[in-house]
Amino acid sequence: xxxxxxxxxxxxxxxxxxxxxxxxxxxxxxxxxxxxxxxxxxxxxxxxxxxxxxxxxxxxxxxxxxxxxxxxxxxxxxxxxxxxxxxxxxxxxxxxxxxxxxxxxxxxxxxxxxxxxx
Numbered sequence: 001x002x003x004x005x006x007x008x009x010x011x012x013x014x015x016x017x018x019x020x021x022x023x024x025x026x027x028x029x030x031x032x033x034x035x036x037x038x039x040x041x042x043x044x045x046x047x048x049x050x051x052x053x054x055x056x057x058x059x060x061x062x063x064x065x066x067x068x069x070x071x072x073x074x075x076x077x078x079x080x081x082x083x084x085x086x087x088x089x090x091x092x093x094x095x096x097x098x099x100x101x102x103x104x105x106x107x108x109x110x111x112x113x114x115x116x117x118x
Contacts, residue, residue: 083089093099 094101
């Protein structure tokens with residue numbers, strides 16, 4: 001409850017005072033209005049949450065597609081690396097770059113390391 005004191009007249013300032021009391025009444029209309037506002041507010045929160053979830057799902061889907069593309073590229077590169085390291089490819093490279101096979105290889109020991117000598 002809120003109470004105010006107002007002087008009764010300017011002459012008798014402070015002698016005779018009236019009290020005005022304000023009461024807040026909550027009726028059916030006010031309660032209905034507050035209920036509708038709360039439902040609308042909860043609906044907005046729900047829509048914001050659903051929108052955020054949909055956006056995250058879209059980002060996750062894009063990342064998964066990118067991962068699959070990178071896996072396919074990685075697999076192709078592994079196959080290409082295996083082909084480049086194969087014996088047939090090395091034999092072809094020997095002829096292409098005019099490499100010469102060694103007939104005798106001797107190894108030297110130098111402490112804990114080994115060296116090849118022609």
